[in-house]
Amino acid sequence: MMNGRTRPALLGLLTFLLPMLLWAEPQTLVFSHVVSPNTPKGKMAEMFKSMIERRLGDRYEIVIHANADLMDDDEAVTAIAEGRIHFAAPSLSKFEGYTQQLKVFDLPFLFPDMDAVNRFQQSPTGQALLTSMESRGILGLGYLHNGLKQLTASRPFTRPNDLAGLRFRTMNSDVLIKQFELLNAEAVPMAFSEVYGALAEQRIQGQENTWSNIYSQAFYEHQPYMMISNHGVLDYMLITNSAFWNGLSEADRHEFRFALEMSLKYGNAVATAKSTNDKVELERMKNISVYEPSADELATWQTAMQPLWTDYEDLIGEHIIQAARQAGRP
Ligand code: LMR
Numbered sequence: 001m002m003n004g005r006t007r008p009a010l011l012g013l014l015t016f017l018l019p020m021l022l023w024a025e026p027q028t029l030v031f032s033h034v035v036s037p038n039t040p041k042g043k044m045a046e047m048f049k050s051m052i053e054r055r056l057g058d059r060y061e062i063v064i065h066a067n068a069d070l071m072d073d074d075e076a077v078t079a080i081a082e083g084r085i086h087f088a089a090p091s092l093s094k095f096e097g098y099t100q101q102l103k104v105f106d107l108p109f110l111f112p113d114m115d116a117v118n119r120f121q122q123s124p125t126g127q128a129l130l131t132s133m134e135s136r137g138i139l140g141l142g143y144l145h146n147g148l149k150q151l152t153a154s155r156p157f158t159r160p161n162d163l164a165g166l167r168f169r170t171m172n173s174d175v176l177i178k179q180f181e182l183l184n185a186e187a188v189p190m191a192f193s194e195v196y197g198a199l200a201e202q203r204i205q206g207q208e209n210t211w212s213n214i215y216s217q218a219f220y221e222h223q224p225y226m227m228i229s230n231h232g233v234l235d236y237m238l239i240t241n242s243a244f245w246n247g248l249s250e251a252d253r254h255e256f257r258f259a260l261e262m263s264l265k266y267g268n269a270v271a272t273a274k275s276t277n278d279k280v281e282l283e284r285m286k287n288i289s290v291y292e293p294s295a296d297e298l299a300t301w302q303t304a305m306q307p308l309w310t311d312y313e314d315l316i317g318e319h320i321i322q323a324a325r326q327a328g329r330p
Contacts, residue, residue: 026057026058026059026060026061027059027060027061028061028063029052029060029061029062029063029086029087030062030063030065030070030085030086030087031045031048031049031062031063031064031065031085031086031087031088032064032065032070032071032076032079032085032087032088033045033064033065033066033068033076033088033089033090034066034067034068034072034073034076034090034191034192034193035066035067035192035213035216035217036066036067036216036217037064037066038216039146039212039213039216039270039274040144040145040146040212040267040268040270040271040274041089041144041146041236041267042066043266043267043270044089044144044263044264044266044267044270045064045066045087045089045263046064047262047263047266047267048062048087048259048260048263049062049064051258051259051262051263052255052256052259055255055259056252056255059252062087067193068191068192068193070085071085072191072192072193073088073090073091073094073191073192074094074172074191076088076090077090077094077095077097077098077138077239078097080137080138080239080240080241081098081133081136081137081138081241082137082241083137083241083243083244085241086240086241086244087238087239087240088238088239089144089236089237089238089239090236090237090239091146091171091234091235091236092105092106092233092234092235092236092237093105093106093171093172093173093175093176093234094171094172094173095133095138095237096172096173096174098133098136098138099129099132099133100315100316101129101132101316101317101320102129102132102237103173103174103175103312103315103316104316104320104321104324105117105233105235106173106175106176106179106232107175107232107308107309107312107316107321107324108179108231108232108302108305108306108308109231109232109301109302109305109306110233110309110321110324110325110328111148111233111324111327111328112328113148113230114145114147114148114233114272114275115330116327116328116330117145117233117235117327118145119327119330120323120324120326120327120328121143121235123323123326123327125319125320125323125324126143126323126327129237129320130142130143130237133239134242137241137242137243138239138240138241138242139239139240139241139242139245140237140238140239141238141239141240141245141257141260142237142238142260142261142264143235143236143237143238143264144235144236144237144238144264144267144268144271145235145236145267145268145271145272146210146212146213146234146235146236146271147210147211147212147233147234147235147271147272147274147275148210148230148231148232148233148234148275149208149209149210149229149230149231149232149233149234150208150209150210150211150214150226150227150228150229150230150231151163151206151208151226151227151229151231152206152207152208152209152214152219152220152223152225152226152227153166153168153205153206153223153225153226154166154199154202154205154206154222154223154224154225155205155225156225156289156291157225157227157291158227158291158293158297159297159300160183160300160301160304160305161183161184163180163183163184163185163206164183164184164185165184165185165186166185166186166205166206167185167186167188167203167204167205167206168180168185168186168187168188168204168205168206168207168208169188169189169190169195169198169199169204169206169207170187170188170189170190170207170208171189171192172189172191173189175308175312176189176208176232177189178308178311179232179305179308182304182305182307182308183304183305185206188203188204190204192213192217195207195217195219196217196218196219196222199219199221199222199223200221200222202222206223207219207223208229208231208232209234210234210275211274211275211276211278211279211282212271212274212275212278213234214226214278214282215274215278215281215282216278220282220285220288224287224288224289225289225291226282226288226289226290226291227290227291227292227293228279228290228291228292228293229293229298229301231301231302231305238260238264309321
């Protein structure tokens, strides 16, 4: 029986314990990526973190790992599928083990410009690709731009034959590997975090990447020759683990969607600005030569690489390639 003495003691204990019972640590959500914070993806991730923590900070904390300091992209895709991390935005070339359909983004010269890329991503076919890996635990929540890829090398080049015999780093995608094989170059698949070291030690003599990545990773220090080739696209899919996503309450999912929508828009604006600005920065550098091919010269590169469109038609799906081509002719 509670008496006059035990009641205040119990109340005191409850007053002490209640805040502890109600107060729970926010859940840590990990966003892993491989580029520097000062890139479209780095900026997008930071905005996403700050929006979520401002609105739902009592329950969620977003921890961003940049520069592959937690894991590289191949591992991040598996970690998302297995629910070990919560968000990542690997380039569209990094899903080889999970779907063949995204290889459409690796086909050289398929998209004439970023508007075409954007139109395709927003089309019903592009949107359907976001859920193409759901049965494997990976859900796409949106696309993020980086930009068109450029070719860089340690020696001068203007024609496709000039790359013969050079070792070129590629992302781990068989379309990209074959693209360099068609140029009689040697393709060396490698994680992004290893590229700078491999260039510095001359284990590779060339690579393809966006202006933003060439600049922010200082690849130019060992790649003085560049060509405005715009031959391929390097964009990202923002992915999460399907079970984690479906386990969120509807209200929280709505908040996450809103924060993602805003931060992807912001990241895309950063991508557009960086594509222009980082190119200009590189063009201004004294020891860098940025070659602008004529339309005829570019056509010879296109002819050399384009057989991949038909080689991959069955694997990717003809309707997907057609929809992408359609987006290039508005
Ligand atoms: C690369 O591996 O070159 C890119 O995917 C890096 C990135 O995330 O932009």
